[in-house]
Amino acid sequence: MRGTTKNMMRTSAVPGIQTRYRGSDREIIKNTTKDWKNISKRLEELTNIVAELVKRVSALEQVTSVLAEALVTRYVYEDIARETPFRSERTLKKFRNARSDELNINLMIESD
DSSP, X not given: OTTSOOXXXXXXXXXXXXXXXXXXXXHHHXXXXXXXXHHHHHHHHHHHHHHHHHHHHHHHHHHHHHHHHHHHHHHHHHHHHHHGGGGTOOEEEEEEEEEETTEEEEEEEEEO
């Protein structure tokens, strides 16, 4: 029968909302539409949160790689500085982030 009130009960689809609906098909559809709007808003909020977290993780990855590169460069330089006196050489200049023959060079050491 159309237009009659049915005793239908439904739990909300949105987590945390514990309401039950009773009433006609129109009321149930209206309440379901509200649920979907709430779900859509929450999904948009979560999407924004995930996008912000991706940005933060990318920044952390970049900082970590820069620190690792600097640390490795330091260790390589220390090893070379220890080796050069045994070869009767000395370090004249040390360059970081040099460019030579269209190549990017992280560490360049000039010795005699």
